[in-house]
Amino acid sequence: MKQTAIVRNRLQPRWTGWMFVSVAVLMIFLFYFYPMLQALLLSFKSGTGARIDWTGLDNYKRLASDPVFWTALKNTSLYLIVQVPVMILLAMFISVLLNDSKLRFKGFFRTAIFLPAITSLVAYSVVFKYLFGAEGLVNQALLKLHLIDAPLQWITDPVLAKITIIIAITWRWTGYNMIFYLSALQNIDPSIYEAARIDGASPVRQFFSITTPMLKPIILFTSITSTIGTLQLFDEIMNITKGGPGNATMTISQYIYNLSFKYTPDFGYAATVSYTIVVLIVLLSILQFKAAGDKK
Known part of the structure; x- marks a missing residue:
């Protein structure tokens, strides 16, 4: 008992x-x-409305030869390769500057840089659309500075439209990542930097030999979350360029939306395309863990 x-x-x-x-x-x-x-399970089916039948791997075979999908994948990969490293490096640089104990009005600067992260996705996208319009503020400023002779077509030119999207998402998410780096920097013992200064280490050497290694877990975290967010990029594309011109800025998420609600609805094929994002996220996350040397 x-x-x-x-x-x-x-x-x-x-x-x-x-x-x-x-x-x-x-x-x-x-x-x-x-x-x-x-x-x-839906990705193995095809049809419209309630008439959805099991088609096996047909959707995946269609995916392999779908030119629109490969265009969307190429565009999404470009945003990922260009924007994510720029945003992470910029967030680290700003966080180091704002962590300086001698800097005045730190609270104001931190709030100002973080504010874009809490703005409405639709609202800020519409603002950027008008800022980078043919007669928008950006072109007006460049014309007054005599940097250009004619307004640039930021929204309708394939290359400039991609640059506009990259600028927009960098502006919004840099402050968000900056908060994580600031939190990590404030947990580093100041005596480590003091010892490095006594040994004659320059600020640049301190950044690469002390700051960067101690921020490694946060760098890995922000890299993975930023990768996931970029692979799911939708609002900015939809509200600024609508995927144009000629699918030049379309992302995978927008293509999924078009397959489901804009074109003739094909939820089975849309589910197939959506699972490519899942596969990409898993593969890129594993690669980032391997590159960081994290065995856990």
């Missing part, structure tokens, strides 16, 4: 813990994993 009571007392805290998290676990399964499983 005593042994039974001891076992019951040992198991009770474990079951009590599971009772507390059971509702959350159930909600996560219902609203995350179950839809993911259904989307995977």
